[in-house]
Amino acid sequence: MNNFHDQTTYRKRLATGIFLSLLASLLMTVAQADRPNVLFIAVDDLRPRLGCMGDAHAISPNIDQLADQGFLFKQAFCQAAACFPSRVSVLSGFRPESIGMTGTFESEKVPAGTIALPRQFKQHGYTTVMAGKVWHNSNDDTGGWTRIRDDHGIRGGYSPGYQLKSNQDSVQNYLKSDKLPLELPRSESCEMIDYPDDLAPDGVIAQIGIDELQKLSQDNKPFFLALGFYRPHLPYTPPKKYWDLFDPDTLPVPNFNPVQNGLQEWSSHELRRYGDIPNEGDLVPGSEVFSAEKARQLMHGYYASVAFADSQIGRVLNELKRLKLNENTIVVLWSDNGFSSGDHSWWGKYTNLRTSTQIALMISVPGKKKGVESSAFVELVDLYPTLCELTGIAKPDWLEGTSFAPLLDQPDRPWKEAVFTTAHGRVPAIRTRDYLLTIHKRNKTPGGSSYELFDLRKDPNETINVVDNPEYAPTVEKLLKQYQAGWKAAQPKGMK
């Protein structure tokens, strides 16, 4: 499946890359005035609990407005439902099938000569600026940026934004290691403090964004400005005014029941890293260690964090409009993965289920259709080729996504038949309109199967693994073939 370890291909790619960048530098002086800027907005762990995605509880007016002014993808999926691998995939253009669930672009699994998306833009004459969480590992390919702005986050990729001294102190234990020893004091999952937005890391990022837009608007080079917002990732620490936007009693209560006949192992709860969450026991209401009130608070915190991130994003988008830069700027907003707020008894992401893999994705492109909602299957790995195509940068040949630029002109054209995701423990999956099939190496169902099959026509919420039902045997066989044929075969016709 993976042929990138072939040395010849390596060199060819490297040579192509160098050649293209030289060519681009030559063309740059002629074409750069017309090339659109890119405002690249990443939002951490944003399951699309958004007004524009039909969530009546959500308060996300700024993001909704962006969707309204652009193109909203209602069926967009990440390739890996965890920050590290998802972001490496987006920015390298590779899928986890090729480079594994790697946590860093510097991994040797990423072929030498791979040019990450920001560097691609930089080499094509763009001023590239980063603030906040863009890569998970903030040391990844730092040379790809013209400048990196310090958001005062505690550690690249994780910025809790605590205001209370007690939480600021205890979170140090979390920061020492990714595997927090549970006996050490832990910070809280939620903090509801009345404080100004600008004291939060995301407030700082918004300020940087505004400041950069003002600077960049004076520049005669096009820009690629990447802003990565930390919320709604845990912990839930938005200012109190965002908590006050919701009545927790009216927020939805998830279906806490685990997947029937499921195979995914739920071993490492991200939520347990927080001091108000017990080390052991089921994290579902009614268990001896976990209350409905805590579940409600976490749901409240998630919605409040979305509203807060939305507000910060709105500040930047407003400045873009004020400077009239929106007339020549592509704005793309995406999230690296979803988040399961107790759904399937699971707090976190990491699975192949929709709660973990469905993402927010929208793009506004000057001169293209506005207010379009598309239910075409798109993948996060498609971002790299799409942005190349929209800015006139030649698409490198290693890219494993498909530019969705053609959809922007023809929203109704047939598109991908399937999307591919990978869960923790290297559990790959294929999702079609009607089914989700996940492929496990170790575990087996009582019927002896190592697959999970969800019939999305009858079970859109992915609650029952029906693989042991013999009626589905032909379906499993068909899906396995489709899975083995891979992403290339699932591409829209004419692109295969």
Next chain:
Amino acid sequence: MIKRHHGKNFTLLFVAGLAFSAIAERPRPNILLFFVDDMGIGDLSAYQAFTGIDDSVQIHTPTMDALAAEGILFTDTHTAASLCSPSRWGLLTGKHPWRRADVGHTLLSSKEKCFLGGEKTLPEAMQKAGYRTYGVGKWHVGLGINKQKVLTQGPLDFGFDHFFGQPHNPGINGSGPFIEERGFSALDADMKLLPVGVKGPRVKFTCAQYGQNYLDHFRKYASEVAAGGEFSGKPFFMYFSPNSNHTPYWPAEQIDGIQVIGESRTLSGESTVTKLAPLLDDHRDDQERYKLTHDSKKRGDMILENDVILGRILKWLDETDDPRYPGHKMRDNTLIVFTSDNGSDVRLHQNAERSVPAHGQLSGHKNTQFEGGHRVPFFAVWPGKIPEGKTSDLPISLLDLFATFTELAGTSPDEDAAPDSINLLPHWLNPDTAFSRKAPLITLGGKATPDMIKGEGGKDWISIRDGQFKLTLTKADFVNGTGEPVGLYDFSKTLVEDSKTNLIDNPEYAGQLKKMQKALKKAATEGRTR
């Protein structure tokens, strides 16, 4: 500065109350709603600590101030609308007037159509709960006068046992016919009702002048209860609604020998004619006609007139034995609520930044969607029950009186009544205990008048509160609860509503805006907020 002083007799009353409680159980209270017209929050010196108005231009209202000090003074009270009719309709029904297309912002002064009838009313609920119900003063929610000029639908059809008053405001030439019980006829020059259909002289009257009547209903109650029979043991519900200080400014010469005209003073002791009138002297297109009814030199005396009348009523309550509460005076067990139907009508003086003397720091005036239109004076007093000397900043609505009064009467509003009324009694009795009015405060603007500055409010305007935030919308669709948002203000910072304080285009508050739009939609589509 005026200091809020404690009621002198409170401790004594309280001790007396305790002593008697062993002998006589305190019966349900009488209720007096003193519901004045067009009084701004700056028109009452009891609000000086809130408005910060200087002594030199703060009109002095000694009786109101002393009474307010005996109870809780509310600083964030709102009418249903910034204009008389829908505000009164809302108070009487406990329902937002915009829920009915024919009520909305309309002046309900029709003689042919009464706008009550579709909803259960507050006096009906009080009557049902065993109260004797009396109405005095301005009605203004329409009457059913048929072609034979006979009143077919009036106050007595909606829960009042007795009523005397006027259907609406007097015009420039004086008053038309009056309502007395089921009669609707003109007054003669001696303020006596003429037979139906007989045309009387136009009288330039005030509340005080038809009231030899201002105490009539209190006396009537006393005699009815004394007569025993079906009335014995019944408390009274008195809806006392003087026309002061609505225009025309025609204050009484004197009341019960107390001089009114020319007697109103500022807190610094100077005549309102010299100190206040020049500040209130606004300018309108129709100057000549306007002067006849809006002579600012007389406005201070209109306020004083209410102050004097309130004093006379308190005197009667203080001096009259309560037949239901042996050993006590009427006053000891009468709950008094003082409020106004909307803000002051005083407009922005051309040389002033804001018409401070009537509105304090509030923007706008009657008929506007600004706070000056619908944030009104309000205090509640009940000796020995409501703690004295308290100030509350809880946002409340006049719509709440329906539920609160019926709770006081020992019942609750019927399930299908008063859909927007919240019982405030727990807060009144224990103002220091946490209380949240779990319903959005919604107010309507008034009718746009030609001299109003564009963007101030009028037809199709509505506003909704959420804690410290206020959202104002125009082009409202009252069925679906939608509209074009035009103003978003954070009152934790300032009460001023202008382009500088407006947060409507601030993306940081877009979430707050969305939340309030949702709340309005919910309030409209669900048909109730309680």
